[in-house]
Amino acid sequence: MSPLDNGNRWCVTGVAVFALGCLALIGEHVPALALVNESPSLPEGLYARRFGAEIERGVVVAIPQPTTARAYLADLGMPGDVALIKRVAAAGGDRICVDGAQLRTPGGVRWVRTHDRRGAVLPRWSGCRRLGSDELFLLGDTAGSFDSRYFGPVMRSEVLGVYQEVLRW
Structure with a gap:
């Protein structure tokens, strides 16, 4: 038997x-072990999750789409479950300031656009303040990136993981 x-x-x-x-x-x-980035915010390619990595200025993180960004991203045709991959530009205790067309972070000055390349009005975040210990300000590496300049700071608890580029195309 x-x-x-x-x-x-x-x-x-x-x-x-x-x-x-x-x-x-x-x-x-x-969170995904690896993510494919097809946006121009960071180099296009494959990003692998770095387990145990600290969330600090300069690292690449993935986050779910912020509520304030979903309508704009949906208009671009991006499904709501696609994570955003951005670099941490400022973290808890850092001072950030969006004044008019300029953003000031510990890393320097960046421009804030009013319209995207299609001519659509971009959402806008503005203010000058010190980030709370649980907040992050995320930026892409390019001027055309849709990032915290437009949707504001995000909570550290929203981070899906720290990622590192492993293959670029």
């Missing part, structure tokens, strides 16, 4: 289905 005869076959099948279901549920809540 085989170990899978009688009722054992149904027991093994049930355990397998249960295990696969649990993995699927866990998989929905675990």
Whole structure:
């Protein structure tokens, strides 16, 4: 008699289905091990998650689309579940200031646009303040990046992970 005869076959099948279901549920809540960046904000390519990496100025992080950015991104055709990949430009305690067309961060001055390359009006964040210990200000590497200049600071708890470029195309 085989170990899978009688009722054992149904027991093994049930355990397998249960295990696969649990993995699927866990998989929905675990940040991706790797992300493909196709936006011009950072170099296009493959970014791998850096487990245990500190969230600090200069690192690349992924975040879900901020609520204030979703309508604009949807107009561009971006699905709502696509994460944004940006560089941390300022962190808790850093002073940031958006005044008119200029943004000042610890890393220097950047321009803030009023319209995107299609001519659409960009959402706008403005203010001058010191970031709270749980806040980050994210920027892309290019002037055309859609980032915290337009949707404001994000909470550190929103970060899905720290990522590093591993392949550029």
